[in-house]
Amino acid sequence: xxxxxxxxxPITHERNRSVTFLKRKNGLFKKAYExxxxxxxxxxxIIFGKPSSLSSHQYCSADIRDIVQRQIRxxxx
Numbered sequence: 410x411x412x413x414x415x416x417x418x419p420i421t422h423e424r425n426r427s428v429t430f431l432k433r434k435n436g437l438f439k440k441a442y443e444x445x446x447x448x449x450x451x452x453x454x455i456i457f458g459k460p461s462s463l464s465s466h467q468y469c470s471a472d473i474r475d476i477v478q479r480q481i482r483x484x485x486x
Contacts, residue, residue, distance in 0.1 A: 438468040445470035453477070 420426040437454060445452040451471040458464035469476060 434466060441468050442470065451476050
């Protein structure tokens with residue numbers, strides 16, 4: 410007996426959306442940390458909020474500037 414599949418759709422209730430966001434954000438950051446440790450890689454996760462809020466959240470296993478510069482060099486040689 411596995412878990413039932415939930416339908417993915419926007420959460421309309423503001424408080425529920427906020428609580429879900431915090432839980433999922435923390436879970437995502439934990440997974441990113443584990444990936445970095447287990448595989449000896451640099452990991453960066455950046456989450457931007459709504460454009461009106463100007464908020465962002467980030468997790469980075471190394472210096473974020475170094476990781477972004479490496480990404481820019483790869484994408485725009």
